[in-house]
Amino acid sequence: MTSNGSHGRSTSIESVKNWEHKHCFCGKIARLCTSWTLKNPGRRFYTCAVAKDVQGCHFFQWCDEAFTGRAFDVVTHLNHRRLYLEEKLKLVEEDLEQSCEKRKLLKAERLKLVEERAALEIEKNC
Numbered sequence: 001m002t003s004n005g006s007h008g009r010s011t012s013i014e015s016v017k018n019w020e021h022k023h024c025f026c027g028k029i030a031r032l033c034t035s036w037t038l039k040n041p042g043r044r045f046y047t048c049a050v051a052k053d054v055q056g057c058h059f060f061q062w063c064d065e066a067f068t069g070r071a072f073d074v075v076t077h078l079n080h081r082r083l084y085l086e087e088k089l090k091l092v093e094e095d096l097e098q099s100c101e102k103r104k105l106l107k108a109e110r111l112k113l114v115e116e117r118a119a120l121e122i123e124k125n126c
Contacts, residue, residue, distance in 0.1 A: 024048040024059030032063060040066060041079040 024030040028049035035043045044063035050056030067075055 022046045022061065022063075024050075025057035026050055026059070030059055030061075036079060036082075038076070038079065041072075042067065042075040 022030045022032075024046070026048060030046040031049055033045055033047055035041065035045060043066055046059065046061045046063055048056035048059040066072070
């Protein structure tokens with residue numbers, strides 16, 4: 001244990017505090033982001049504070065070390081699972097949208113049939 005009460009290693013909160021005031025080349029406080037690429041899943045980095053659709057200074061700096069060994073395997077697996085679930089959700093949402101459209105068409109068809117039936121009932125009673 002060190003004199004400040006810690007065990008010689010910083011927590012993730014302490015490490016973020018150390019980098020909170022990183023500035024990009026524009027002079028603004030850089031944004032802290034997380035990479036979800038297959039090569040660097042879960043790795044944090046700083047980037048220009050200016051929005052991507054606006055011409056910024058293209059500042060980029062890794063905030064932490066790359067995962068290695070088991071940690072890399074686990075984060076990569078979770079990232080693949082996330083991508084799979086996002087794709088599956090997209091398919092379910094598309095299926096739901098198609099079902100809603102079919103429901104609207106069936107509702108309109110049902111209404112038309114009810115109206116035709118009422119007209120036939122009136123015709124039959126005359």
